[in-house]
Structures are given as structure tokens and as C-alpha cells.
Amino acid sequence: GENVEQHPSTLSVQEGDSAVIKCTYSDSASNYFPWYKQELGKRPQLIIDIRSNVGEKKDQRIAVTLNKTAKHFSLHITETQPEDSAVYFCAASNEFQGGSEKLVFGKGTKLTVNP
């Protein structure tokens, strides 16, 4: 089955700096890669996702890149702000016509943005 590795487990940056979180996956059939943000005591929420037919996707200060050959994808947050502090989870699944398989999550990265 799919296995998702995520690094680093903790990341501390100064406000305004960039943050990068990396994930690798094992199943070449995986084609959908979402990123979730979970604030303390809250539910995980989708912040951005990418499918295997594109290599990069941006949404304001957040971007995700995908390297299918190397089976890795990364989350990039620019101009970090204290409210970006949270735990971020990457995930992978096989999306097919009419549905998808289950999401497999990485272990998470606790991001702290210091003012």
C-alpha cells in the first residue's frame, strides 16, 4: 500500500521568511496530493492540492510542487505570518473516474512562525 513520508517534523521560522515542507510517496498510482492545515484543537482543513497532471500550483502565499519521477511533492509558504503556525499534513491517494481511494497521510510538520 501507499506510504507517505514527511519532513521535517518540526520547523521554526521567523516571520516573513519562507517555509518548505517535503513529502515522498511510494505508490506510483497515486495522483492526488492534498495538504491540510490543523490548528491546535481544530479540525484539519484543506489548504491546497495538486494532481499529477501538473507540476506546480499556487494560491497567494502558498504553492505546491510535484515531481512524479522522484515521487515527491513539497509545500512552500512565502512571507510567513504568525497565523501560519499550525501542523501541516501532506497526503496522497489514487483518484479515478467516479471516486478515489483513501487518503494516506504523512506524520505532520509542526510549523512555528516567530514574530
Add this chain to the structure above:
Amino acid sequence: SAVISQKPSRDICQRGTSLTIQCQVDSQVTMMFWYRQQPGQSLTLIATANQGSEATYESGFVIDKFPISRPNLTFSTLTVSNMSPEDSSIYLCSAMEGMSTEAFFGQGTRLTVV
């Protein structure tokens, strides 16, 4: 996007008892899932709740311990049976709509077994 309501939000239970967690979605969804999340840890999938049939359990989770119901396309329950302190965790319901792979989560149930 689907809105998921989960209850109870928290509970403290005696060992040996059972707790049923309810998950209600405000729209019909194709897939529903139950996760467990230990404090500071990742999300571990317990099972996929199948509408009208038995749930599909992940390795390490069994129906006798975690019976699941899904009577329709908007509702599911997870029961944690014969609880022990090791079952103390946050339990999260999740759902996917239609053709979308985006997963939405309930707010979680924080369970403490004493």
C-alpha cells in the same frame, strides 16, 4: 463544501464501557471515513464507512472493537467498545463529496478513558 457535525465533542468514560460517536453531513456524500488522532500525531484511518454494507477496516482495527454504521449517505456512527485507557484519543469523521477527492473533517471527539 460539505459541513460535518460530530458529537459528542468530548467525553470522559469509564473503562469497560462503550461510546458511540455520531457524524452528520449536511449533504449527501459518497465516502465517509473514521480516523483516530493521538495528541501530536498524524491521522490514522480506522475504517471506511460503506453505505448499506459492512465497513472496510484498516490493519489493526476490527469490527468487534470499532463497529461502524452508515445507514444513509449523510450519517455514520463509530462505536468504541469495551474501552481501555489506550483508547483515549481524538476520533475524527471525514467525508468526500461526489466526484471530488477533497476530504472534509468533523471537529473531532476527544475521548478520555479513565
